[in-house]
Amino acid sequence: IEEKYKVRDEVFSKRADSIGQAFQLEAQDMQIKARKMSQQKAQEVYDELGQKQQLLQQQLQFEQQQLQQAFNLEIDSAIIKVKDFVKAYGERNGYKLILGTTDAASTVMFGTTEDDLTQIVLDSLNAGYKKD
Structure with missing residues (x-):
């Protein structure tokens, strides 16, 4: 392309x-x-x-x-x-997880839903900001 x-x-x-x-x-x-x-x-x-x-x-x-x-x-x-x-x-x-990499960053290209930690991480981050 x-x-x-x-x-x-x-x-x-x-x-x-x-x-x-x-x-x-x-x-x-x-x-x-x-x-x-x-x-x-x-x-x-x-x-x-x-x-x-x-x-x-x-x-x-x-x-x-x-x-x-x-x-x-x-x-x-x-x-x-x-x-x-x-x-x-x-x-x-x-596969449960497939990672992709570039010069700038590594990314998850595929992951099963049971391995998704997004909401847990967001909740922890939000809890940390509420304390501040």
Whole structure:
């Protein structure tokens, strides 16, 4: 998934760079032409350029957000599939607990309900806070 979106992001970046360069050339051309215009007409041209730049930025930002949302959706879907697989695997093979690890943390990926200490820990924590 990451590799697929890395390629899409590179394509997007190249396209955004091309659009930016084309706009730069257009802006430079308009600056040259604006020197020959009245101040009011030149201001109108600059205002149009500013609006066009803003629209281009909004469009690119929207496209980047769409790309990020699609990536997040696929990642979330993959995580759900892995969790479902691990749960089914644990149940099928009689495991009581399956741990997962990352660089940041260790997590319980599967555990039987009789081994769930969540409520006991929460009650103890709450009791400790009530004393303070």
